[in-house]
Amino acid sequence: MKRFLIVLATGAALAAVNLPMAAAEPSHGSASGASGASGCSAPAVRAPAGTEVESVTALRQEGGTIHGTGVIGGTVDGVPAFCEVTATLTHPGDGDHAKVRTWLPVSGWNGRFQALGGSAFAAGDNGVGMGTAVKNGYAAATTDGGLADVVDVGWALNAAGEVDAGLLKNLASRSQHEAAVVGKQVVAAHFGEQASYSYFNGCSTGGRQGYMEAQRYPDDFDGILANAPAVSWDEFEVATLWPQVVMNNEKTYPSACEFKAFTDAAVAACDPLDGARDNLVNDASRCDFDPRRLIGTKVVCDGKELTVTAADAAVVRKIWDGPRTASGRRLWSGVPVGADLSGLAGTTTDTNGRAKGVPFRVPQLWATTWLKKQPSFDVSTITYDQFTRLFEQSRAEYGGVIGTDDPDLSAFRDSGGKLLTWHGQADQFIPAQGTVEYRRQVERKMGGTQRVDDFYRLFLAPGAIHCGLNKGVGTIDDLAALTAWVERGKAPRTLSATLVDATGRSVDRDVCRYPEVSRYRGHGDPAAASGFRCVLPSRH
Template sequence: MRRLLLAALATGVPLVTAAAYLPNAAAQPPHGPASASAPRTCSPQSVTAPAGTTVESVTAVRHEAGTVDVPEVWPLPADHVDGVPAFCDVTVTLTHPGAGDHAKVRVWLPLQGWNGRLQTIGGSAYAAGDYGKGLAGAVRNGYAAATTDAGVGTYIDTSWALSGDGQVNEAPLQNFASRSEHEAAVVAKEVIGRFYGRPASYAYFNGCSTGGRQGYMEAQRHPDDYDGILANAPAVHWDEFEVATLWPQVVMNQEKNYPTPCELAAFTKAAVQECDPLDGAEDGLVDAPERCGFDPRSLIGTKVLCAGRELTITAADATVVRKIWDGPRTTSGRKLWPGVPVGAELSGLAGTTPPDAEGNVKGAPFPVPAAWVATWLEKQPSFDVSTITYSRFTQLFKQSQAEYGRVIGTDDPDLSAFRDSGGKLLTWHGGADEFIPAQGTVRYRQQVERKMGGIKKVDDFYRLFLAPGATHCGLNNGSGATVDDLGALVAWVEQGKAPRTLPATLRNASGDLVTRELCGYPRMPRYDGHGDRTTAAGFHCAPPTRH
């Protein structure tokens, strides 16, 4: 479980420059680099409170050049970022009068060499912001960086959710959902303007997962906050998908069958082998998991070696996997949400405990959806989610929509104000995302197209790229799989170079690194029939095959 938590909480915030997309690595926004001025003094400054808030305190701490140590925040271990220039860490604490909240906005300001840009870093799971790694990476690349904790908890700490009488704490939920991210943008811009004597030439938002959702919320509700928003694997449709990701546990509990991780991996391996060739090349990547028609019943009777034991895949195992891949449905058969994509690690959401003394196992739900259902829906943090029946699941899904869709759904398709402000929104989403199915992001993109005039008009300001084989926030997270997404966004915003593709390095099902051009949605990669299958040269982007 700890390994899965670490994977799920990876923010994917890149520690790379935009050099691949800019004419030269030293390219600067208008007004030139701030390094031409004298070194800045790091001291507390006056900050105007954003509308509806009061500034409780402002602190400033100077950090010398060198290594930034990132603290351990459970379940993530301590980390560090080397080569960070000297910077001033300004922390502004805000409160909403009468709410009793205390939201911290941190702004890291390079003392020399500022590139004239702001980069705000988003959060992960139930953490609204960054604990230092993303901030340090941004400062190392010349940005002034900002983040907010929204006054809530850490990654899986939801103790702030309910009041003493068991009612939802509306103020921190509003902070987490939308309010604090906007206030962070307002504060960061003022701090930057006062510190450097001029405003940032460009403002960017950078987030994945919860951070991706925050980016979409900014585009929807505060379209003037950022010139460019990089929002990857976004947790949009939060009120729906958060319940939907508990579905694998409901299936196992209701079917009274708990396949082992080894058996789940066997299903995934077989499905990838069958559906890998759909793009014309057997390269270990399933480019369109939603088109994979692999029948898990074909593995019934197959022997699987697991920790020295030989297991036989049963019809019950196949039923569980089929339902998980298919996704949640009502008892009448109506589909509620996409399932875990074929090719993704099933044990992420279909986790189980180790066998007890009698060899029995039970479900081990992923903490994020379990907390959402138990705390915000049942209003009982200790609620046993293993008791949820198929019919109760449908009720909870509808309840979440009704109670929280307007608060945190983050699925308003009207991006006209963001478009009119000149903003650009760029997203990639992994095809093997084990926690947030990419089809949810595709669904939102299609809703925007219907609302705003079709693919070409939406492409003018919003582009989506699907990354075959990529896991949740699985690029730029140290696995060797990479993409210069921020560089592409900067080039689009500042030079008008809209990205048709995103050059990427991906890790396939065998663990090998291959290069690909991520195709702009709805185009898909197709093998040309010749050339090296491990490089992008043998592939081109083509319209999706119709079925």
């Protein structure tokens, strides 16, 4: 069996993962094969439905080190030479200009096509994922959707201060589909044959795009790898403002150090639930640690001794519990126990030494730009009642556009597609329970766990942060598992992973398929995968 070094990245840090590939790889794009394989020319591109092709260009790139653009950045080394084909599309009447980039390895094409998803408000990859795919023999494609970088949303409102519906639609659904259509055309024209298999690969926004592909364009891909997916976007984006709303309304702003004290205490209390002290919460939904247990505890932060107050504990309790209406109706799940609370509950002190909140930019921009339609709106003024109204407004205005939570995946199932997802149980930006709830909806719609497992599998990774197993904070064998499922019918029972526990130590673990959770066997090294097995939880 051949093994290739794959570097998966959606952030500034990278993780090297040895991914097994099929022993018999087809030979594609050799010098004796299609004439386009060793050249680099702009092919004719047929416009996808509803679009016009403005231009198609081609440029040979010598590879080497690819530096990711924008805020996320990152690098990938050892990228071989490739042909870059850029097709610019427009939607008549919308005035947009969406670029679809396709990278074609000059040699060593493995016969596969891989499309790369975006991050936050960026529709596509910044170059690191593309370089990684080409390095491992894939022809790869992505799209900018006519948009900008991850938190550059100057495109969102038009000159009249109204939401640009066309560009939002690009982000929500159509540009990723068009990248699949155009990318496959370019591959076929360049190599003289269609790709043997087509895959999608994304995390966060990219994960949501993967789910949208399965829901609306079920024939685009044979396999979809969609991790930490931002599904139910219209609801969870507002929900992730909740920690800031709580602190502002309670007038209490714990520091990152104080938040860490609560998290550490919860992990210590809930760690033994799997039968071993391995510094991982293997089933965060069962952890019911009460933050009031820390009231009166001394915490040393920046050399100062602080005492945890009842107000601090009340804030943490509300953040873990998640957003509710004034009558107590739950709107969404909270930050999971074990996750870094300062991700969404960021705080700082102003020049006068007064504490204040620092909201995470993505939900802040969603509220100010798409909901209030006032980019300068101060989210610190949002009351509990106003929060509920914003939540309902977002659901009403955008659920059908970018909700991405249609549980009917029958067309994707019938097309033979496979959907694979892992989500970190310590995800500090997108609570994993949202993905769990979507999976439950699919099960209710499509006949239960066993039938859904035939084409869609979810894995919950203990201790893993947002997209962290693709960012150097641990590793996971996800793309190899998907290709084995698609190409050899080998459905993954577990995903081999190296996780990082609460102390920063690396531990090997087989991540369990939902709804199973990891349990210690009662003997063996808690840092070794062999010490654990996957079992059904007492409740889920």
